[in-house]
Amino acid sequence: MSVLKTSNLIKRFGRFTALNGVSMEVKKGEVFGFIGPNGAGKSTTIRILLGILKATEGEAEIFGLDAWKDAVDIHKRVAYVPGDVNLWPNLTGGEVIDLFVKLRGKNNKSRREELINRFDLDPSKKCRTYSKGNRQKVALISAFSSDADLYILDEPTSGLDPLMERIFQECVMEAKNEGKSILLSSHILSEVEKLCDRVGIIRQGQIIETGTLDELRHLTRTSLLFETKQPLTSLHELKGVHHIELKGQAISFQVDAMELDHVMQYVSQFGIVKMESAPPTLEDLFMRHYEGADAGGAI
Structure with missing residues (x-):
């Protein structure tokens, strides 16, 4: 069963084509790795999926609903973590987590406390005092406290130390075991290799390969x-x-x-x-695709 699907997504900014026919699918209970260098088109794709940008052409659906027209209904069942989290400076971390959890109509306090302890966050501090890593923790705790059906994670471990990365990986696997779906956009290839069932490689706004890691190893x-x-x-x-x-x-x-x-x-x-x-590692596979190629090109 498909939870997220895009078909021939095209996004142009004036004369510049950021996405050029992106098609991918995330199934129920699957962790899908969305990889590519900075500027390959990952974040543009995610913004279209979240209803922040409107595609120039093509279709994007989540839960069978149109990502642009039905964004409000979709967001009730989606948790999103960006790679660079901005928080309200005068609220505490705990207040921000409570706000996000309430927005989704959930109130699982025991789960909230468990995650705060696991991620070693002091929720009483004002957000303006937090480091990048702590801001990231607030977003991750908010997401995994919310009991979403789909998690869209865009470079979610940016700023986390290795111990916290491991906690994050545990949370992803727990969500997967509960039948949740995860779209994980990352350029940390070891993270993708540990967590993902299938991988899509994007380069210059185009998906150049999709499959399980075993299926893609013929390229390495x-x-x-x-x-x-x-x-x-x-x-x-x-x-x-x-x-x-x-x-x-x-x-x-x-x-x-x-x-x-x-x-x-x-x-x-x-x-x-x-x-x-x-x-062969995913890094080998990744580098093979980019050898001798211009890796830039998309937003």
């Missing part, structure tokens, strides 16, 4: 390091071998996944003494 390279009895020669002539480096007695390189079997057979002829293999 495995890193290998070998030490052999005889000198390993002519490696550069093999198809699918990249970035060859000598490291003392060993040689390291990367191999395209589809050529791995062929390369292993070749290397084994030289008598393998030592071998190390590192599986």
Whole structure:
């Protein structure tokens, strides 16, 4: 069942095209990673989904409702956390959390207190005294206290320390286990890799690849390091071998996944003494898409 869906979204600002045919889908109970460099079009897409911007062309639906026309009804069931949170300077953190929770008609005080403790926030301080990380905590506590059906998180861990990032990740998994849906926009690839069921990669306002991490790993390279009895020669002539480096007695390189079997057979002829293999990460996948490409282009 689809909770969020966009079809051929186009957004132009004058002559500049920020989004050029963005189509994606988030299913019920799924964490969908929306990744791309700064300026790729992530935030523009999210603003259209939230009804802040109107798409030039295409459709955006949440819960089967039009993101622009039915924004008020949609917002009752959506929690949003931006990457740079601005709060009312004269209210305390606790007052802001209470305000956001009441706006959604919920009043789960035990959940609120639990999250305040987990995120180690002092709710009695005025928001003007908070660091960026603490402002982020207020937004996250407000979101996860609200029992939303869809969480739209746009660089949500910006400013958080590693311990708080882990707490955030736990909250996301708890929401997922309760059947909630999460759209997680991030450029922290390790975070996406830990949390997301599927990933959409956006570049210059276009979705260039969508799928599960396993489905996308065909685009990546495995890193290998070998030490052999005889000198390993002519490696550069093999198809699918990249970035060859000598490291003392060993040689390291990367191999395209589809050529791995062929390369292993070749290397084994030289008598393998030592071998190390590192599986492809989402970062490898990400960099592969941007190698030699201009990564800028969209807002």
